[in-house]
Amino acid sequence: MSEKLTVYNPTGYPPKVKHRPLAPRLDTLDGKTVYLVDARFDDAEILLRQMEAWFNEHLPSVKTRFVQMSSVYTQDDPKTWEEIRANGDAAIIGVGH
Amino acid sequence: MTIDATYGVPTVALHTNVFRHVVRSVMRVNGMPRARVAYVPQPVMGKTPEQLRAYVDGIDPVSGRPVMQEVIEGLTKRLDEEDLKDSSFERSTPLLVEPDTEENLHNLFLENNWTDKLPIILPTEERVAAMLAHTSHAPDEVVGHMRPTGFREYWEYTVEKVAANAVMAGARPEYFPVILAIAASGASARGSTTSSAAAMAVVNGPIRHEINMNCGTGALGPYNHANATIGRAYGLLSQNLQGGSVPGLTYMGSQGNNYAYNSITYAENEERSPWEPFHVQHGFKANESAVSLFTGCRSTAFTLGVREKHWREHVRHLLQGMDPHSDPTFVLDPITARQFIDRGGFDTKEKLIQWAYENAQLPASEYWDYQLIQNYIYPRATYGDEPWASMLKAAPDELIPMYRLDDIHVVVVGGETNGYWRIMGCNYQKTVSVDAWR
Numbered sequence: 121m122s123e124k125l126t127v128y129n130p131t132g133y134p135p136k137v138k139h140r141p142l143a144p145r146l147d148t149l150d151g152k153t154v155y156l157v158d159a160r161f162d163d164a165e166i167l168l169r170q171m172e173a174w175f176n177e178h179l180p181s182v183k184t185r186f187v188q189m190s191s192v193y194t195q196d197d198p199k200t201w202e203e204i205r206a207n208g209d210a211a212i213i214g215v216g217h
Numbered sequence: 218m219t220i221d222a223t224y225g226v227p228t229v230a231l232h233t234n235v236f237r238h239v240v241r242s243v244m245r246v247n248g249m250p251r252a253r254v255a256y257v258p259q260p261v262m263g264k265t266p267e268q269l270r271a272y273v274d275g276i277d278p279v280s281g282r283p284v285m286q287e288v289i290e291g292l293t294k295r296l297d298e299e300d301l302k303d304s305s306f307e308r309s310t311p312l313l314v315e316p317d318t319e320e321n322l323h324n325l326f327l328e329n330n331w332t333d334k335l336p337i338i339l340p341t342e343e344r345v346a347a348m349l350a351h352t353s354h355a356p357d358e359v360v361g362h363m364r365p366t367g368f369r370e371y372w373e374y375t376v377e378k379v380a381a382n383a384v385m386a387g388a389r390p391e392y393f394p395v396i397l398a399i400a401a402s403g404a405s406a407r408g409s410t411t412s413s414a415a416a417m418a419v420v421n422g423p424i425r426h427e428i429n430m431n432c433g434t435g436a437l438g439p440y441n442h443a444n445a446t447i448g449r450a451y452g453l454l455s456q457n458l459q460g461g462s463v464p465g466l467t468y469m470g471s472q473g474n475n476y477a478y479n480s481i482t483y484a485e486n487e488e489r490s491p492w493e494p495f496h497v498q499h500g501f502k503a504n505e506s507a508v509s510l511f512t513g514c515r516s517t518a519f520t521l522g523v524r525e526k527h528w529r530e531h532v533r534h535l536l537q538g539m540d541p542h543s544d545p546t547f548v549l550d551p552i553t554a555r556q557f558i559d560r561g562g563f564d565t566k567e568k569l570i571q572w573a574y575e576n577a578q579l580p581a582s583e584y585w586d587y588q589l590i591q592n593y594i595y596p597r598a599t600y601g602d603e604p605w606a607s608m609l610k611a612a613p614d615e616l617i618p619m620y621r622l623d624d625i626h627v628v629v630v631g632g633e634t635n636g637y638w639r640i641m642g643c644n645y646q647k648t649v650s651v652d653a654w655r
Contacts, residue, residue, distance in 0.1 A: 126342055129381070130382050130453070132373060133309060136306070139249075139305040141301075146292055147293065162260070162262035163261055170272070173270070174270075196219070201219060211227070212288060213231065
């Protein structure tokens with residue numbers, strides 16, 4: 121029978137994961153303001169503009185508002201999030217990677 | 218996730234389909250496994266408006282349902298029991314692996330993606346103890362934190378966990394203070410960037426000779442035990458201590474990077490360099506030992522010598538040919554270092570750096586049109602960050618600097634068999650004391 125060895129586990133120690141709640145969803149998008157948030161990565165603006173056009177054609181009762189993140193996507197953007205909270209009902213953000 | 222959880226606004230995030238595993242994983246470890254997402258095909262970059270409209274009108278390649286159905290339901294469908302469940306969880310990793318045969322342990326390490334796919338030295342208690350004897354720091358002392366990307370959580374690690382990875386790499390115990398210093402930097406050699414970056418580690422000071430590192434002929438190649446195994450340890454400790462480096466999950470480098478096998482690790486040739494050592498430039502005394510870390514190593518420009526007639530044009534073209542988002546580090550054989558002094562009077566590294574800064578220029582319209590500049594610099598420029606905000610005012614044909622002065626570096630290494638030299642595109646992170654880890 122081959123001898124058994126005891127070796128170290130080489131992996132680090134992860135942090136505890138804490139639950140973060142989802143915001144309640146809307147009953148309807150009719151008459152609501154939906155922010156389209158451009159994360160400014162890899163031509164996301166062009167994709168989101170097409171999504172904006174889709175809303176204008178198919179759901180004209182939805183008010184869309186296109187915004188770009190204030191700086192590079194790696195930086196938090198409380199100014200934009202505050203604007204969305206103050207003036208918007210929902211958000212679509214892209215493109216992530 | 219922030220807009221949804223912190224600001225209370227229902228949000229759907231759009232991603233491209235190749236990131237589906239990463240997205241799910243990041244959501245889970247950020248406590249939002251049920252965050253709403255929709256996927257479009259990869260790539261978005263470079264597609265026409267018509268092609269992207271087809272994405273919007275088309276099917277989510279992950280769910281198989283229309284993209285806009287995913288988006289609208291993501292914003293309106295009522296949260297259910299699963300959504301409301303507390304998704305918190307604790308997790309840890311054991312200090313030791315369940316005892317097993319040598320063969321089974323090698324297979325386990327390979328299957329768990331704990332190796333670089335090359336054979337490793339199993340980190341037995343005896344071997345780890347021998348490694349730990351070469352530092353004064355306690356085995357359970359926290360060395361640092363690391364993560365593969367800014368969107369993932371930091372993992373923490375101790376001296377003994379670093380030692381385990383050092384053993385696996387085949388490093389000798391006397392190398393351990395250098396490896397600990399590298400680990401303490403928190404600069405991962407296994408970044409998850411889609412650009413496939415590697416790392417570079419430059420060692421300075423007396424430690425180089427104490428442990429017989431190579432700063433001469435073949436220093437960047439597989440010809441020296443210390444260089445090879447310290448560099449290998451850097452890669453292994455990065456992938457294992459940060460929570461992994463698995464393609465499609467915690468590593469998204471599209472092509473991979475062969476530099477990552479040992480993270481371009483070498484000693485600076487201080488004795489044959491006509492200039493100040495790199496660590497002295499960064500606040501250390503010459504007789505102190507330190508290691509400097511660079512990440513984002515991708516591009517390399519290369520040539521022989523510094524010609525009398527057209528050296529300015531040659532060096533300018535090399536700099537202009539680099540991607541402007543990767544800062545240039547001149548990696549010069551000592552012959553070339555002296556040639557730069559002969560040709561341009563650069564009797565200090567700072568003078569060469571100043572010349573490079575003034576001559577690495579592009580027309581503004583070309584500079585701003587680079588995809589990486591569009592992704593990472595242009596948004597900062599519009600936000601007002603300098604020097605880029607001012608550069609936005611340049612006329613399309615006006616020449617503007619590609620790099621910031623402080624982001625250009627010079628290191629001297631090589632055995633003077635010839636005056637070959639290169640410019641590495643990489644980002645300097647920090648210089649860390651090795652002596653602090655003895």
